Amino acid sequence: MATVDPQNDVLHVVGGKPLGGSIHVRGAKNFVSKAMVAALLAPGVSVLKNVPEIRDVQVVSDLLRLHGVKVNVQPKEGVVTIDASTVELADVADVDTLSGSSRIPILFSGPLLYRMGEAFIPALGGCRIGSRPIDFHLDTLRKLGAKVDKEHEAGIHITAPNGLHGAKIHLPYPSVGATEQTLLAAVLAEGKTELSGAATEPEIMDLVAVLQKMGAQISVDVDRTIRIEGVKKLKGYTHTALPDRIEAASWASAALATHGDIYVEGAQQPDMMTFLNVFRKIGGEFDIRDEGIRFWHPGGDLHPVAIETDVHPGFMTDWQQPLVVALTQAKGLSIVHETVYENRFGFTRPLVQMGATIQLYRECLGSLPCRFQQRNFEHSAVIFGPTPLQGQIIDVPDLRGGFSHLIAALTATGPSEVRGISLIDRGYEDFREKLVALGANID
Missing domain, CATH: 3.65.10.10 (Enolpyruvate transferase domain)
Structure with a gap:
């Protein structure tokens, strides 16, 4: 495969603008x-x-x-x-x-x-x-x-x-x-x-x-x-192929974090029911249609929640990262207990640098102890909000964390520079074009 041109591996984002419009999600x-x-x-x-x-x-x-x-x-x-x-x-x-x-x-x-x-x-x-x-x-x-x-x-x-x-x-x-x-x-x-x-x-x-x-x-x-x-x-x-429920949830989280309104064509309810329940608890609205799902922020305060990731049919680990960005804008204390991957909260460090209040813990802050208990992994997060985010220079750490950082940059006030965005291409089809279609200010 050809190497990535460093000039094309950086996305300049000016945030603070609600995302709105329609995008299409294809196979998982x-x-x-x-x-x-x-x-x-x-x-x-x-x-x-x-x-x-x-x-x-x-x-x-x-x-x-x-x-x-x-x-x-x-x-x-x-x-x-x-x-x-x-x-x-x-x-x-x-x-x-x-x-x-x-x-x-x-x-x-x-x-x-x-x-x-x-x-x-x-x-x-x-x-x-x-x-x-x-x-x-x-x-x-x-x-x-x-x-x-x-x-x-x-x-x-x-x-x-x-x-x-x-x-x-x-x-x-x-x-x-x-x-x-x-x-x-x-x-x-x-x-x-x-x-x-x-x-x-x-x-x-x-x-x-x-x-x-x-x-x-x-x-x-x-x-x-x-x-x-x-x-x-x-x-x-x-x-x-069945539609990508991770990408659909990522765009839903972007709508919530930016006070936006996004119709995700191709998204399907059956495989997203656990996510949809949490989305509604936070205060997001959605409308399920034959060809997709519309997600939007209805205005007012978002609500804090407690989430515990798990294998299917539990709350998917790939859903928590983009949703954590939205939780930085919820009023109160949210808790996320990660039980699938022991090192998935590394992506929160740039969010803290942008102004988020997030504390990581080695203890199991969930309903039951998980397999990472007493193994010295920071696998629980407490998020206090709402906190305004400020634009920063961000290096993409991994696929899902990278898209979460992109959501944070779109939510933040002022310009951000997101570096290493080619990693996001591993799992998000035409995400730059989709951002433009949703009105994002990117270069």
């Missing part, structure tokens, strides 16, 4: 990349629709091409066509060059073991929001019969001398990535796989739907147990 970042990897399981053509034009899609497309797969991306139409009729081993150096931009390569393991008999996984990248170990992934592959060589100097070499076979797997925490790994590796394994403690996010369920279209046998129980009965072969799929 946390799903489309996994569905693209799933296409590698079948020696045929797959078509994925409602695909956003984001960097993660570009990264996965390039990784697939490195493995001899034909990928045709039509960004305006939001359609990606993947022909995996032929697959080849990629050059280690080429894979390593791309791996720093994404954690996706680990999910190539299962499909490559079936198609090529081996897989190479380089060092993994991703946002620095806390420990995201791949031990769950590797343990899953071992239980399915893979041989994992972690001593390989450039990464991890994985083989399956006797093929993959079904197994009983338990996740001590419902990891989304490890659940995806199990699904992609077990659908063609010999025998039955039982995965208990699985993640059941909507993006996971959409991946299950894709695999079922391909010919997989998968059932999901109410106790977070996923049962997979291996099949002999799979075929290509045609599928429309």
Whole structure:
């Protein structure tokens, strides 16, 4: 991939103006990349629709091409066509060059073991929001019969001398990535796989739907147990991606923080119900329509809330960062207890520099102790408001934190300089153009 021009990696923002207008949200970042990897399981053509034009899609497309797969991306139409009729081993150096931009390569393991008999996984990248170990992934592959060589100097070499076979797997925490790994590796394994403690996010369920279209046998129980009965072969799929509930909530938070009014076309109620309840408690208004959701600040004071992030169907961790910016404008004391990632509050430091009153605590300030209790992580935040924000120079730390800083700059009085905005391109399609459409004063 081409390097980012530093001149184009800075956004100048003059805040203090309500955002208003209409924008469109397409397919979920946390799903489309996994569905693209799933296409590698079948020696045929797959078509994925409602695909956003984001960097993660570009990264996965390039990784697939490195493995001899034909990928045709039509960004305006939001359609990606993947022909995996032929697959080849990629050059280690080429894979390593791309791996720093994404954690996706680990999910190539299962499909490559079936198609090529081996897989190479380089060092993994991703946002620095806390420990995201791949031990769950590797343990899953071992239980399915893979041989994992972690001593390989450039990464991890994985083989399956006797093929993959079904197994009983338990996740001590419902990891989304490890659940995806199990699904992609077990659908063609010999025998039955039982995965208990699985993640059941909507993006996971959409991946299950894709695999079922391909010919997989998968059932999901109410106790977070996923049962997979291996099949002999799979075929290509045609599928429309579910909308991005994280991006929709981010724009909703921007409307609340800036006293704005934003119609998010493509947003859907069912996967956002937990967010919508909190949005309403804070004092935001929304109108659910057939084609999207309108979010707006009705005037008057916003109300403080207590939020505890959790796995689905709880309050999503990716929702809390943009919403914290809105909570700096609420009247009173709000509490956010982060239970998914231990280091997700680093993004609040620039908010404090802009004038927010936010205190971080190592204690669990929630209804129940979480797995980070007594582990010395600042994983609870107390936000006191309302506090006026002043424009600052801000360096983007990660994808969601970066968009949150952008919301803060739009909320603040005076000019801000947001640096490293190319990181936001990983998950927010055309966000600069959308800001212009909403009346933001940016350059």
